[in-house]
Amino acid sequence: MERRNFFKITSLAGGxxxxxxxxxxxxxxxxxxxxxxxxxxxxxxxxxxTVTFICSQSELGQGTSTGLAMVAxxxxxxxxxxxxxxxxxxxxxxxGNLQDTGGSNGLRIVWSSLREAMATTRELLIAAAAQKWQxxxxxxxxxxxxxxRKNDEEKLAFGDVLDIASTxxxxxxxxxxxxxxxxxxxxxxxxxxxxxxxxxxxxxxINMKLPNMLYAAIERCPVWKGSLSSFDASEALKVPGVVxxxxxxxxxxxxTDYRGGVRPGVAVLATSTWAAFEGKKALKIEWEMGIxxxxxxxxxxxxxxxxxxxxxxxxxxxxxxxxxxxxxxxxFSAAYDSPHQANACMEPLNATAYHRGHKVEVWAGTQxxxxxxxxxxxxxxxxxxxxxVNNQPxxxxxxxxxxxxxxxxxxxxxxxxxxxxxxxxxxEDTFLTSKYxxxxxxxxxxxxxxxxxxxxxxxxxxxxxxxxxxxxxYSVPIAxxxxxxxxxDWLLPRASWRSVYAHPxxxxxxxxxxxxxxxxxxxxxxxxxxxxxxxxxxEQKALPWVGDDFYPEKLKNTLEMVAEKSNxxxxxxxxxxxxxxxxxxxxxxxxxxxxxxxxxxxKVHKVTAVIDCGLAVNPSQVKxxxxxxxxxxxxxxxxxxxxxxxxxxQQSNYDTYDLMRISDAPEIDVHIxxxxxxPSGTGEVGVPGVAPAVLNAVYAATGKRIRQLPIRxxxxxxxxS
Amino acid sequence: MKNLKINGQxxxxxxxxxxxxxxxxxxxxxxxxxxxxxxxxLCGACTxxxxxxxxxxxxxxxxxxxxxxxxxxxxxxxxxxxxxxxxAWYHADVPQCGYCQSGQMxxxxxxxxxxxxPNDEAINMAMNGNLCxxxxxxxxRKAIKNAADSLDQNNN
Ligand code: FES
Ligand code: FES
Numbered sequence: 049m050e051r052r053n054f055f056k057i058t059s060l061a062g063g064x065x066x067x068x069x070x071x072x073x074x075x076x077x078x079x080x081x082x083x084x085x086x087x088x089x090x091x092x093x094x095x096x097x098t099v100t101f102i103c104s105q106s107e108l109g110q111g112t113s114t115g116l117a118m119v120a121x122x123x124x125x126x127x128x129x130x131x132x133x134x135x136x137x138x139x140x141x142x143x144g145n146l147q148d149t150g151g152s153n154g155l156r157i158v159w160s161s162l163r164e165a166m167a168t169t170r171e172l173l174i175a176a177a178a179q180k181w182q183x184x185x186x187x188x189x190x191x192x193x194x195x196x197r198k199n200d201e202e203k204l205a206f207g208d209v210l211d212i213a214s215t216x217x218x219x220x221x222x223x224x225x226x227x228x229x230x231x232x233x234x235x236x237x238x239x240x241x242x243x244x245x246x247x248x249x250x251x252x253x254i255n256m257k258l259p260n261m262l263y264a265a266i267e268r269c270p271v272w273k274g275s276l277s278s279f280d281a282s283e284a285l286k287v288p289g290v291v292x293x294x295x296x297x298x299x300x301x302x303x304t305d306y307r308g309g310v311r312p313g314v315a316v317l318a319t320s321t322w323a324a325f326e327g328k329k330a331l332k333i334e335w336e337m338g339i340x341x342x343x344x345x346x347x348x349x350x351x352x353x354x355x356x357x358x359x360x361x362x363x364x365x366x367x368x369x370x371x372x373x374x375x376x377x378x379x380f381s382a383a384y385d386s387p388h389q390a391n392a393c394m395e396p397l398n399a400t401a402y403h404r405g406h407k408v409e410v411w412a413g414t415q416x417x418x419x420x421x422x423x424x425x426x427x428x429x430x431x432x433x434x435x436x437v438n439n440q441p442x443x444x445x446x447x448x449x450x451x452x453x454x455x456x457x458x459x460x461x462x463x464x465x466x467x468x469x470x471x472x473x474x475x476e477d478t479f480l481t482s483k484y485x486x487x488x489x490x491x492x493x494x495x496x497x498x499x500x501x502x503x504x505x506x507x508x509x510x511x512x513x514x515x516x517x518x519x520x521x522y523s524v525p526i527a528x529x530x531x532x533x534x535x536x537d538w539l540l541p542r543a544s545w546r547s548v549y550a551h552p553x554x555x556x557x558x559x560x561x562x563x564x565x566x567x568x569x570x571x572x573x574x575x576x577x578x579x580x581x582x583x584x585x586x587e588q589k590a591l592p593w594v595g596d597d598f599y600p601e602k603l604k605n606t607l608e609m610v611a612e613k614s615n616x617x618x619x620x621x622x623x624x625x626x627x628x629x630x631x632x633x634x635x636x637x638x639x640x641x642x643x644x645x646x647x648x649x650x651k652v653h654k655v656t657a658v659i660d661c662g663l664a665v666n667p668s669q670v671k672x673x674x675x676x677x678x679x680x681x682x683x684x685x686x687x688x689x690x691x692x693x694x695x696x697x698q699q700s701n702y703d704t705y706d707l708m709r710i711s712d713a714p715e716i717d718v719h720i721x722x723x724x725x726x727p728s729g730t731g732e733v734g735v736p737g738v739a740p741a742v743l744n745a746v747y748a749a750t751g752k753r754i755r756q757l758p759i760r761x762x763x764x765x766x767x768x769s
Numbered sequence: 770m771k772n773l774k775i776n777g778q779x780x781x782x783x784x785x786x787x788x789x790x791x792x793x794x795x796x797x798x799x800x801x802x803x804x805x806x807x808x809x810x811l812c813g814a815c816t817x818x819x820x821x822x823x824x825x826x827x828x829x830x831x832x833x834x835x836x837x838x839x840x841x842x843x844x845x846x847x848x849x850x851x852x853x854x855x856x857a858w859y860h861a862d863v864p865q866c867g868y869c870q871s872g873q874m875x876x877x878x879x880x881x882x883x884x885x886x887p888n889d890e891a892i893n894m895a896m897n898g899n900l901c902x903x904x905x906x907x908x909x910r911k912a913i914k915n916a917a918d919s920l921d922q923n924n925n
Binding site for chain 1: 784785788789792795796797799801802803804805806807808809811812814818829841842843845855856859862863864865866867868869870871874881892893896897899901902903904905906908909910
């Protein structure tokens, strides 16, 4: 039967999806003998009663698929116990342009449209059942995957009414359920995702195997913007299992830097991953290192410092912040350094592509199925309709999988050999030749009143301002200064990294607030609360970039709660505390770190966090996101960083780029603020506050102010406060 | 060609003796529960049991494995401790992306088979070689303790 779109989903200028019912007939398909009803692109109901939720957003481990499935099941009246989950292919036609997952947006952006679609489906099922029973629709309700008759035992399975439901017109008005009617939302439900992970059966793209598929490994140019001079494949071709050795031509980084940026390389195609890796080791390659071959991390740092000296013009000045620095006021300044970082997702980057000449299909764990699809169409010069992007669950992504260079590589190779090709990055590749969170140096200045409280702030971030994120420190007027624009030929190419620029922004802002508090001889936590007491709601829509409004009351509430939960100020001998407070999109998170110091080594004993993320759809997952964010932040604070010598990254595996391990992990205590506001993101708001909370605790313990990451014991020896 | 005993079954593996068990499992035997994370014994994602010991399969060539008992996450059915660990993992809602978790559970099961009541120190020792970028460590610790409790109950 012909596929028809029941709902037309249009993205609105202000964000959000418009779901209009523009065809009277629902879409039905006959697959083999079973009859499937797809009233919209989120759900498929089979005559055998299988209810399949099609998750439009990417599952990266943050639990979006479970959270959205819970929303769908609740609004529809389906059962989570039997609900199946599939992932939607990248498609703007189906999901509007809001499918790509970044900035912790998964739940936030489909919340309303998903609920409307499910409520409509529910009403159609009820109408169909009512017709069958010849009663009024008011007499029926959906629950647990059945349509029930009120005050009666009788019920019909969804599958029993599809013949009628699929012929009905959508109701003109739909009613969304009240919060009190939800059965799953708000509960710590585990979805199929958890079961698969426990059984080891999650279908990551690294597991892909297709008939005739070749396994590829690529030796990439070790210096960004270098080029391939020559290579000798003779030894590689002798390795058992190696089938072919091919050059990979680089692709330019595009204006939006999520696209392109494939490095020049030499690919070994083989009959197993291991044979490809072995063949790669046997390659002999001459590279032309280019200008970056002479540069190291310190050169970039110096570039940032020099640029600060010569180029300092306010480009956004909110509430006349600059003027508030005039008239001989006291000024307090500090600068904070953070290094290049790697995402180091546990599943190394990989993608499988099959280029058949007239069409291309790829399988990849990606945060950006739509952007990737567009990019492949551009790269192969095929129409968008010829490109299929199957979005697999990712073994961690954290921003890196928004960038599609690793998918491009598989497409480039499959185009040459016309069989399916799976490119697997070795762990070394993911450290040595990837894309990275950029090195930053952020300058903060405050003009002070007679009580040493800030009246205005000047902020000069490096490389970028904190984008669309909340960037209004405690509602104090702020001027943003010109920053050094990220350039494609920089020492290392850029990738997003969990919380992106909110990490350097949060590091600076929350350490700076601490410095200001001490300067004003105030308790750092109370100082923040005092600032927020006088703060106004800031409508960020007025800012020159899209942001969410800032509600000081919410941030203040998380601070007050964290003070209580962490026993702020009442710690035992030898334990020191540091605090931070972050807002990111429409979420708020305050945290307190408890540390001790031995021989200039920092030990983090406990982190207490309070998060306001609107309605917590799945509290267990919300807590998991904050726990994970805290460990992420601690790795960046206490463990390793990416450094570059003569263009070459110095860290190649987990021995030189260590992460927090179980013995390092502190006790973590997360509290969620009760709220019925629209759910906001949780994946990133927990990251930016971690480093400052720890650094502020280090100051409390030692009186030494560390302004750079990661903390090294040498810094503690040499730094004077 | 090697005859390997994997999860209680004798299987013919058509691969070079030098091929690490990890890749033989994943690419040759289509058993993808065991994961590649670092290839150097640094992350634990590839952990399997060989004669009951937790071993990093990424640095263990298949040539040396004939006559040994290999257990992977796919072999949980025949391994009550591993099964208990899986259930404890599920109930503590441990996995985030899940990629490291096969290795985590294999390490935990090996620990519990030797130490039925591991304290924090013992957990640190046994689990420190297993990285989790998603940061699930607090739940892993809890799940191991819960698994120890339920194994204890089953034995009483
Ligand atoms: S893949 Fe074997 S220890 Fe990392
Ligand atoms: S759950 Fe993602 S790496 Fe451990």
